[in-house]
Amino acid sequence: MKAIVYYDVGDFRLEDIPVPKIGPKEILVKVKACGICSTDLFRAEYRRAKPGSVLGHEISGEVAEVGSEVKRFNVGxxxxxxxxxxxGACYYCMHGQEPLCEQYRRMNVDPGGFAEYIRVPSELVEKTVIKIPDTMSFEEGTxxxxxxxxxxxxxxxRIYPGDTVLVIGGGPLGLLNAQVAKAYGATQVIVADHHDFRVELAKKVGVDYAFNANKVNIEEAVKNLTEGRGADLVVVAVASTNAVHQGLRMVRWGGRLCIFGDFRDVPQPNLDIDPKLILRDDITILGSWGCAPYDYYAAFNLIRTGRVKVKDMITHAFPLEHFNEALKVISSxxxxxxILKM
Ligand SMILES: [Zn+2]
Ligand SMILES: [Zn+2]
Structure with missing residues (x-):
């Protein structure tokens, strides 16, 4: 089968590799679509991926083969x-902190979503494979x-109905956070980005206010929209310490700031924060990484019912063969x- 194999920074190659063999509790999925996520690209750029590996983790497809003991799924x-x-049984899982679970971090599909077929291990078959209806496209599934x-x-x-939410960073995850915040009851969602294209798309998917931070004074705009208080919640959806500091200037007293941008590959990120912001201004700083199966099911239902609109967010689709072209579009x-579409 064809797959995109990672070798080094900027070195992805289309290769022929064997179709994985499945065990009795596993399934083989023919990948139909796979999103290209910035975390895949960061892993490649900072050499955190092993040379010879296949990346890609936002996967949808069709069951091509089922193991003899699999009951829940059929071919097709x-x-x-x-x-x-x-x-589901370790200390972290018992506390609802699944992304900290050792199995969670180790488990993956074989070889990865940038391939024609993947083997899905039994733990995933049991917990994290969802059947999607005909009304949902494979693209949406990614x-x-x-x-x-x-x-x-x-x-x-902890969003409350009526909250104002500011999302710094209008990339795919910024716009998804904004839409999910609306679905959770926020009445004003504001997105700040530096690209007109993204600002326009944000409005298209239902964001109330989207601003190009190169042209608009965001701090003023947020104050104007919140009677001078600042946002109840700020989500920082870019891996930038400047953005975190900016967010801290725009969150209200007693509000929350969620660090969402992936800082793992930022060399020596360092946040200089005045503890009084936390003590006297009562600002809660938290972070969020990954998702549990129940988040996955919730997301499936939000997309299925149109509460989160993803169709317009998928702006480009390439076949596996044109992976490097896809990378060029992303860097623009x-x-x-x-996404890749097979
Ligand atoms: Zn991702
Ligand atoms: Zn666990």
Missing amino acids: DRVAVLHHAPC MIEPTACSVRAISKS RECMRV
């Missing part, structure tokens, strides 16, 4: 596959995983979600 089922499954990460972030951030920033 349309599915979305979450690549991580918690054990958006369940990133939406699930937003569901987790927004529920951890004139896009939102870019």
Whole structure:
């Protein structure tokens, strides 16, 4: 089968590799679509991925083969596959902190979503494969995983009906956080970004106010929309310490700031924060990474019922063979979600 194999920074190659063999409790999925997520690209750019590996984790497809002991799935089922499954029994799982579970971090599909077929291990077959209805396209199916990460972030951030939410960063995850916040009852959602293309798309998917921070004074705009208080919740959906500091200037007393941008690959990020912000201004700073199976099911239902609109967010689709072209589009920033379509 064909797959995109990672070798080094900027070195992805289309290769022929064997179709994985499945065990009795596993399924083989023919990948129909897979999102290209910035975390995949960061892993490649900072050499956190092993040379010879296949990336890709926002996966939907069709069941091509089922193991002899699998009851829940049949050949031909349309599915979305979450690549991580918690054990459900460790200390972290018992506390609802599934992304900290050892099994969760280890578990993955084989070889990865940038391939024609994947083997889905039994732990995932049991917990994190969802049958998607005919009304949901495979393209939409790829958006369940990133939406699930937003569901987790927004529920951890304790939104109240009527809240004003500011999202800094209008990339795919920024717009998903914004839409999920609306679904959770926020009445004003504001997105700040530096690209007109993204600002316009934000409005298209239902964001109330989207601003280009190069042209608009965001701090003033947020104050004007909140009677001078600042936002109840700020989600920082970019890996920038400047953005965190900016967010702290725009969150109200007693509000929350959620760090969502993936800082793992930022060399020596350092936040200099005045403790009085936390003590006297009562600002809660939290973070959110990954998602649990229940976030995945919630995200599936939000997309299925149109509460989160993902169709317009998928701006480009490429076949596996044109993976490097897809990367060029992503680096231009004139896009939102870019996917592979097989
Ligand atoms: Zn992702
Ligand atoms: Zn666990």
